[in-house]
Amino acid sequence: MMGDIPLSVLIASVLAASAPLIIIALGEMITEKSGVINLSLDGVVLFSAMIAFVVAKETGSLTAGFLAGGLAGMTTGLIVGYFSIYLHLSQVAVGFALSLLCRDLAYFLGNPYSRVQGPTLLASKLPFYDALPQSLQKILTQPLTVHIAFALLAFLIWFFKSSRTGLQLRSVGENPAAAFARGLNPNRIQMLSVLAGSFLVGIGGAAYSLSLKPGWGRPQGAEGVGWIALALVIFGSWQPMRVVMGAMLFAFLQVCGIGLQGLFPSIPSQVFQTAPFPLMIFTLIFMHYSTRKTRKHGEAESGLHKWLGILFMSRAPKSLGKSYRQQ
Amino acid sequence: MEVEFNNISKRFGTVQALTDVSLTAQKGTIHGLIGENGAGKSTLMKILTGYQTKSGGDICIDGNDVNLKTPGDAAKIGIGMLYQEPMDFPPLTVLENFSLGCPALAKVRFKESLQHLSTAFGFQLAPHRLVELLTVGERQQIELLRLIHCQTKVLILDEPTTGISPAQKKLLFPALKKLASEGMTILLVSHKLEEVASLCDEVTVLRHGKVTHHTKAPFHFPELLQAMFGNVPEQQKKADARKTGPAAITMHSIETGGERQGLTLESFIAGEGEIIGLAGLDGAGQATFLRLAAGLCFPKQGKIEIAGKSVFLPADRLEEALFTDISLSDHFSLRDAGNSFWQKSKHNKKRAEKGINAFSIKGKPDSTADDLSGGNQQRLLLALLDPESDVILLENPTRGLDIQSGQWVWEYLTKTLSSETCIVFSSPELDEILHYSDRILVFYDGEIVLDSATAKTNHGQVAAAMTGVSTGKE
Numbered sequence: 001m002m003g004d005i006p007l008s009v010l011i012a013s014v015l016a017a018s019a020p021l022i023i024i025a026l027g028e029m030i031t032e033k034s035g036v037i038n039l040s041l042d043g044v045v046l047f048s049a050m051i052a053f054v055v056a057k058e059t060g061s062l063t064a065g066f067l068a069g070g071l072a073g074m075t076t077g078l079i080v081g082y083f084s085i086y087l088h089l090s091q092v093a094v095g096f097a098l099s100l101l102c103r104d105l106a107y108f109l110g111n112p113y114s115r116v117q118g119p120t121l122l123a124s125k126l127p128f129y130d131a132l133p134q135s136l137q138k139i140l141t142q143p144l145t146v147h148i149a150f151a152l153l154a155f156l157i158w159f160f161k162s163s164r165t166g167l168q169l170r171s172v173g174e175n176p177a178a179a180f181a182r183g184l185n186p187n188r189i190q191m192l193s194v195l196a197g198s199f200l201v202g203i204g205g206a207a208y209s210l211s212l213k214p215g216w217g218r219p220q221g222a223e224g225v226g227w228i229a230l231a232l233v234i235f236g237s238w239q240p241m242r243v244v245m246g247a248m249l250f251a252f253l254q255v256c257g258i259g260l261q262g263l264f265p266s267i268p269s270q271v272f273q274t275a276p277f278p279l280m281i282f283t284l285i286f287m288h289y290s291t292r293k294t295r296k297h298g299e300a301e302s303g304l305h306k307w308l309g310i311l312f313m314s315r316a317p318k319s320l321g322k323s324y325r326q327q
Numbered sequence: 328m329e330v331e332f333n334n335i336s337k338r339f340g341t342v343q344a345l346t347d348v349s350l351t352a353q354k355g356t357i358h359g360l361i362g363e364n365g366a367g368k369s370t371l372m373k374i375l376t377g378y379q380t381k382s383g384g385d386i387c388i389d390g391n392d393v394n395l396k397t398p399g400d401a402a403k404i405g406i407g408m409l410y411q412e413p414m415d416f417p418p419l420t421v422l423e424n425f426s427l428g429c430p431a432l433a434k435v436r437f438k439e440s441l442q443h444l445s446t447a448f449g450f451q452l453a454p455h456r457l458v459e460l461l462t463v464g465e466r467q468q469i470e471l472l473r474l475i476h477c478q479t480k481v482l483i484l485d486e487p488t489t490g491i492s493p494a495q496k497k498l499l500f501p502a503l504k505k506l507a508s509e510g511m512t513i514l515l516v517s518h519k520l521e522e523v524a525s526l527c528d529e530v531t532v533l534r535h536g537k538v539t540h541h542t543k544a545p546f547h548f549p550e551l552l553q554a555m556f557g558n559v560p561e562q563q564k565k566a567d568a569r570k571t572g573p574a575a576i577t578m579h580s581i582e583t584g585g586e587r588q589g590l591t592l593e594s595f596i597a598g599e600g601e602i603i604g605l606a607g608l609d610g611a612g613q614a615t616f617l618r619l620a621a622g623l624c625f626p627k628q629g630k631i632e633i634a635g636k637s638v639f640l641p642a643d644r645l646e647e648a649l650f651t652d653i654s655l656s657d658h659f660s661l662r663d664a665g666n667s668f669w670q671k672s673k674h675n676k677k678r679a680e681k682g683i684n685a686f687s688i689k690g691k692p693d694s695t696a697d698d699l700s701g702g703n704q705q706r707l708l709l710a711l712l713d714p715e716s717d718v719i720l721l722e723n724p725t726r727g728l729d730i731q732s733g734q735w736v737w738e739y740l741t742k743t744l745s746s747e748t749c750i751v752f753s754s755p756e757l758d759e760i761l762h763y764s765d766r767i768l769v770f771y772d773g774e775i776v777l778d779s780a781t782a783k784t785n786h787g788q789v790a791a792a793m794t795g796v797s798t799g800k801e
Contacts, residue, residue, distance in 0.1 A: 175416050175417075179427075181376070182427055183397070183398050
């Protein structure tokens, strides 16, 4: 409980605020698990948000908007993938340049649609709405993107833990040469992961312009989200559950900022707007120190350190960012 | 399946690795492929699995010309290879490593199959342990079981006994013979003549990328050695024990984790000039012992003191000791960097050339470390090693080396370096330990169970201690 805001409202707004970020971060996580870093994230989020809004506005169909957003993301993924996987160009350079290009392209092409009214994905009641207790009614009445985000989480936990394809994807990110020796096609698996990941990033971008921060403009409100998502993937240790927890923490800090602003009107609003960023850094420092013992000895046996290790230890896919040349 | 190589050749840039190699491996036999380091054995096998492409010639399987472009193609028709350097995924679990890459068998129960196979072979593999916590030998074991599980019909083994204990060998060899008698074609790449002799039905010798000899069992060793090296390397007489000076390494009431059982030891003192061999089954504690002495890991309890400068040469040279993509001359300049801001590239190149000549490394100053063969990597490490070091710690110093290179390494260590250097090394080869060390430590389940002067012990006693016989454990 914070001030006079009921807990259920707080939870509901955290869920709503975190959903697009979750979809974006999980998308990037899929890409990185296969060993490719897609740094174009931040620009692509804006680009697909713009495309999604424009298409939804022109066709009047939200589905078409989301789909267009996803496809816009996938197109940029195609560029990143082709350049870095098949031409062996630096993944960092390609991603970075593309990020800036996409951002400017989004502002330029989207300019005519600035500050116009368009279709918005609203919160919808679940079919079994009436059967739920009142607090759950508030929490679960959300736009479809929230349900998609958490369904995606459940799917990815299963996918990486229990599915064969998931294991193959991880194996390529760890050691593409060994994956090749076992009869897999590392380049194809990486390309497909990049496409799937960037499609989700596009959907996440669409979720901003069609739901969380409806409309297009400069600034749109999704600026910087891509970088946060990149950081979340790293500190979430490339594990779906932890990435999502990080995204929700960030959304919680943002929501708190808005709430606190109302309570303390004398403090400049910028303080609350920027607070999530340093708070995120403090969280990371805490994570670092809490796992120091576990990292030193490899495996922790005592209860507390073992759990801290499981919760906070971070380990990247071993060949992340390295381009692999098939023999 | 019958495997037939017809006039295979392979070029790497300007280097001719294989020239017109032809050989036939019959169905249901074990075919040995021997030769010194860099003779082209591994390259030939990698061509068969589709991991590397050939520059000329063709491969026939059961009389049909096949064109294997990727290991995937080869796996589909039942060709599988156990690589010399583990080709696996250290951050994944044993079970995950085991279940990756069996295209034909999607629905089988991997866990049951793994447990079934490891019992049959006498390997102890916990399915949910991370592979990065295992030794090289154990990683080879997983890979071998996986290949058998995938119903491989042509099994290629590149130095399969690296890091496998004598006891495991006793289980592995009959198993391989049984597999062959059931119709599997096995190609065995090895340096170890005894192993080849006890296992193989036929042997082909490669030298400088060409077939120099082909023969069927029984084998005549001098003949094979002649074909491998041109001249027979002589087994030197064991040198006299060196004089022991003041303590160089002191360890006191150590307790630590790592490997299978961790490591506990009361007290240990190594003197200047001592050559100490560490024997033990894979994962019994030698690796941890060396890393503790090297300062690469810290004990949970206890004290370690090293007098003077020490260096450590690990078994996994590319992973732990060298920089894969950095040139030889840069390796030298990194070592000599000192406090200078500038790099003297001309000077370094000369320095590298000198090292290359002095240590007869087959490579150029600008070739990278992973261009070198295993033996030449070891030579490079020795060239980089500070000859003034007081303590030298070596993990399996002759791993992947042929007899001549191995002898060369030992000659350098014992003759060229000061006789006051304390040398501590581990090796899976009992003969190497008995031959070169003055003192033997035997590890078993994370403890030292035997600490004796080499002259006062023998092969049987050490082997018994390694398997835990003298300690009363199983």
